[in-house]
Amino acid sequence: MSMNILLFGYGKMGRVIEQIALDRGHQIVGRVDRKDDSGTDPDQLPDDAVDVVIEFTTPESAVENITYCFQRGWPVVCGTTGWLSRLAEVEELCRQHKGSFFYASNYSIGVNLFFRLNKILAKFMRNYPSYHVSMTEIHHTEKKDAPSGTAITLAQGVLEHLPHKSRWIDKSDVQSADDDAIVIESLREGTVPGTHTIRYDSDVDRIEITHTAHSRQGFALGAVVAAEWLPGHEGVFGMDDLLNFNEE
Ligand SMILES: NC(=O)C1=CN([C@@H]2O[C@H](COP(=O)(O)OP(=O)(O)OC[C@H]3O[C@@H](n4cnc5c(N)ncnc54)[C@H](OP(=O)(O)O)[C@@H]3O)[C@@H](O)[C@H]2O)C=CC1
């Protein structure tokens, strides 16, 4: 069904999302962006002009934008990373407003398959603590947050299964006595859309898995599919509610 979509954030992701939404037969009713004077003022839109909002902005502005959408009664699909320390607050607001909220640190099908693979590998490695686990994420130089939201989700997936690890830590914060932590290295290079590696090193060998995004298309398509699904669903949702992977 064709929907009226309001974009919050018209940067690298907002622009790809717009194209995919139009290709799938939806309308873009506005583009709310900070620096663009021609951007939409959402206060000028009637409540019923918007079926769903797709929000890809900045770590500093996401919570304010999401809160605004709840107040307007607009379902919101959020892809912004770097604000998750405030997730409980957003979930509570969603409940108070009887809102619809969808969040994923990564909307691509491939990464969500990779999240599953990561957990299966971690479960397998729990009996081999001599293998030292670590992660690297590589993104473009304009990225504001580190580690990436995807890397944090991957670390949480490993922590569910490795009893000898209890937290993740940024490589730049490592102290000598951090053996209980998974170290995440964040590299910023050129225009890289997003590459994530989890590795297990022993004295004699290495096991590693990598997901490499070739473009932003996969992220954007997932966000539009989530936006097609969300209206009519009250509560807080994520990719596990949307995807039905066959793991046989
Ligand atoms: N979940 C996922 O699958 C993915 C998540 N992301 C995340 O999405 C976010 C956006 O990424 P990306 O598009 O590459 O970033 P960009 O910097 O290219 O775009 C963000 C846009 O949001 C605008 N903006 C800033 N503040 C506001 C505000 N208060 N209201 C509305 N718009 C605002 C920015 O304007 P200005 O330039 O003036 O600041 C900019 O145009 C990041 O957090 C990134 O990590 C990215 C890819 C996939």
Ligand SMILES: O=C(O)C1=N[C@H](C(=O)O)C[C@H](O)C1
């Ligand atoms: O900022 C980006 O570009 C990306 N951000 C997300 C993240 O922080 O994990 C998803 C993807 O890796 C691209």
